[in-house]
Amino acid sequence: MGSVFSPGYYAARREARRRGRAADPTAFCAINLHIAGPDGELWVFTERPAVDRGEAHFALDGRHGGTRLERRDGALHVVFDERTRPFFQRMPRRISGHIRLDPGARFDHPVDIDADGHHRWWALAPRARATVELDRPGLRFSGPAYHDCNRGAEGLEDGFRRWHWSRAALPDGAAVLYDTEPRRGPRRDLGFVFADDGEIRPLDTPRPWDLGRAPWGIDRRTRVDPDGAARVERTLVASPFYARSVIRTTVAGRDAIGVHETLDCDRFAAGWVRFLLPWRIRSTPRRRS
Helix, strand or coil, X not given: CCCCCCHHHHHXXXXXXXXXXXXXXXXXXXXXXXXXXXXXXEEEEEEECCCEEECCEEEEEEXXXXXXXXXXXXXXXXXXXXXXXXXXXCCCCEEEEEEEEECCCCCCCCEECCCCCCEEEEEEEEEEEEEEEEEECCEEEEEEEEEEEEEECCCHHHHEEEEEEEEEEECCEEEEEEEEEECCCCCEEEEEEEECCCCEEECCCCEEEEEEECHHHCEEEEEECCCCCCEEEEEEEECCCEEEEEEEEEECCEEEEEEXXXXXXXXXXXXXXXXXXXXXXXCCCCCCC
């Protein structure tokens, strides 16, 4: 709720601030699906107002499909039927299916990622398992997964210049690094091991490591063990302000495969980037707050 990458929500927040009010985050809810395979990719970024939500469900419905999240049987279920946003890519017009996320060990460990406490992060299920069943296109697979949550009292571009995040699977848990560059206060370099037995251990990986620039020129970096190294195996998502990559790294005394992301909020706030965003986002709602 309150899609942080929404150009509509960005404009609504600034207009509401000018009037001394708050924008309605439920008017800008987003479903983002991205499947990257050896033969191409599928991309969905659909934005709609929230139409139905309760303690155990959340639904976004529209004229051309919809998505519903439910908590049942000890798992999170996501059922979706969405249109893709081609943007000059060859891909099916629709993607539909079901995702089941079995959380494994669950954690209630909110962490401030800025000095003012305006932005909080929870790694709710850092070593989950996902089962994906797609009807369109016909595809089935399962494997390790990750589920977290962020909440902020202001826009990301107001609180941060950029951040780097990564999650790597370990034999007995998951290692998560979260390095932020706030606009106010010092940098925050966070690191935790979330163990399968429910224990949370601080993770000290003091050696900074340059992963090289992503397409569109975004700098990517991470941290590794004192005698470790890291490299990008594959870039999954590349945009003017955001990159997601598969990396091979050394963390918590292990060589591991991880997922890494970089978010450049200075880029995101640039007018030319917000002009480009609607090319990748479908059905941006317009609702008065």
